[in-house]
Amino acid sequence: MKEQCLIIAGEKSGEEHCLSFLPTLKANRPDCHFFGVGGDELAANGMELLYHLKDFSSWGFSEVIGKIPFYFKAFNHIVSEVKRRNCKVAILIDFQDFNLRLAKKLSKEGVKVLYYVAPQAWAWKAYRAKVLEQTVHTLFTIIPFEKQWFTDRGVKRVRSVAHPLWFHYKDKLNVFNRSRTFSDFSKELRIVLLPGSRRFEVSSLLPEFIETIKELKKNRKIKVAMVCSSNVGQALFDPYLEHIDSIYKNEDLTNALEWADCALAASGTVTLATAMFGLPTVVCYKSSFFNEFIFHTFIDYDGPISLANIFRGKRIFPELVQEQCSSYNILNGLESMMGSQSSYENISHELSEVLKSVQGDDFEVGVYMSSVLKESYDEV
Known part of the structure; x- marks a missing residue:
């Protein structure tokens, strides 16, 4: 047979x-x-x-x-x-x-x-x-x-x-070495913006990301990159390009993750990718009123929402949901991970554990x- x-x-x-x-x-x-x-x-x-x-x-x-x-x-x-x-x-x-x-x-x-x-x-x-x-x-x-x-x-x-992301990135990760140190960040911090792949995500999160960038530039030298999804019309990104130093397409995500020191990201699979590449990330999530109603009505879950946090069973990445997604809170989230050498070393250790667990x-x-x-x- x-x-x-x-x-x-x-x-x-x-x-x-x-x-x-x-x-x-x-x-x-x-x-x-x-x-x-x-x-x-x-x-x-x-x-x-x-x-x-x-x-x-x-x-x-x-x-x-x-x-x-x-x-x-x-x-x-x-x-x-x-x-x-x-x-x-x-x-x-x-x-x-x-x-x-x-x-x-x-x-x-x-x-x-x-x-x-x-x-x-x-x-x-x-x-x-x-x-x-x-x-x-x-x-x-x-x-x-x-x-x-x-x-x-x-x-x-x-x-x-x-996890399938391990198969996707393992060849890169097996040879990748994050060479920049905490002292390099104090001279110039590299931030990558990952505002999502849906119009609603980009339109609701990107303005807050840009306000965060403006505040950061008042006190330190930074370089900013952004990954733009082809699923979202260019017109949504255009008003903010003056604040961005470099643009990456979706297919160049790996290069963006290797370049950056930290990330601001829409909740989704990409937050597991940032964790695998050792990037401290502030995770933001906004949805429509209808989706939020459905979630709170039918889903009995109050745990972490980002994959990195789910993999570790605790909140290693700050998570900002709905009205919490403000530039003030995003700045505080970055500070909690990047504000001192000890906090950066702690998050780096947690991310190395995430990388082990995805295998x-x-x-x-x-x-x-x-x-x-x-x-x-x-x-x-």
């Missing part, structure tokens, strides 16, 4: 996750046929696409509602293909609202479900841990404390794996998945 393996990567980030282990998986199971949901890169790696991930993408509540008929149709088609092909293993990557339902259905059909990137049940919808305990063969986590959290709640096989356990995901495939088809 020809080996068949379903892969569901319904978002671009999921495709990137998959590319971190698929080459090893294919090398170990060269005769296995992979099919499911993915993007152009997975197709280029030989995966048969039942649906392109672009078909699954949706932004905002109203767009999700409009796509419900499509999701139901795709769900049923995927299940029927799994049955028709006598598929024994499914790799479901993040995309939790769709994939958790699919995991329940496939497990009832006797399919071994490998669930990659655990849903953040510790933040909200904790009942999902029970769903995973009942339906998945193996759960893969990318945040250190999640392994113990899910194990304590009955999930039998939990593996901690490297996960000493564990080869592709090799493990190939062993599950082998045992599943050997049982037939």
Whole structure:
């Protein structure tokens, strides 16, 4: 019987996750046929696409509602293909609202479900841990404390794996050495602004970032760089360019992180990147009134919001949320990390621990998945 393996990567980030282990998986199971949901890169790696991930993408509540008929149709088609092909293993990557339902259905059909990137049940919808305990063969986590959290709640096989940013940056980080010292900062401080990749983020955070820069320039010599997302129109950035010494595009983010001494950043994955490169960062978050209402109404979570802080289990980066995002508070946040040599050395130590933790356990995901495939088809 020809080996068949379903892969569901319904978002671009999921495709990137998959590319971190698929080459090893294919090398170990060269005769296995992979099919499911993915993007152009997975197709280029030989995966048969039942649906392109672009078909699954949706932004905002109203767009999700409009796509419900499509999701139901795709769900049923995927299940029927799994049955028709006598598929024994499914790799479901993040995309939790769709994939958790699919995991329940496939497990009832006797399919071994490998669930990659655990849903953040510790933040909200904790009942999902029970769903995973009942339906998945193996759960893969990318945040250190999640392994113990899910194990304590009955999930039998939990593996901690490297965060995808580690795979993205590891070649650079293995040779990168931050040579500038605290004494260099007192002569000239280099700050990179990371105002986000959405219009709302940039329009609400960048004015406060610039006010912070103006205040800093009154008392010390600084150089300022900014990373501009191609997702945001240039017109949003133009009024502030006179205060910026250099501009980096998204694809040049690594160069900006290597150049800077510290950062002001919108909350998001980029704050884990700044931590990995050893940059003290003030993290700012603003959202619309509607999103804030939804968060406080339905999500029972009051822990840290930035990934670096979540990885360490404490607030090593200052976090400023909503009305707290003022130039006064941003300055105080910078001062708490960069105001003295001891505070800088302390934050540097914490960031070195973050860098260790993003690398996960000493564990080869592709090799493990190939062993599950082998045992599943050997049982037939």
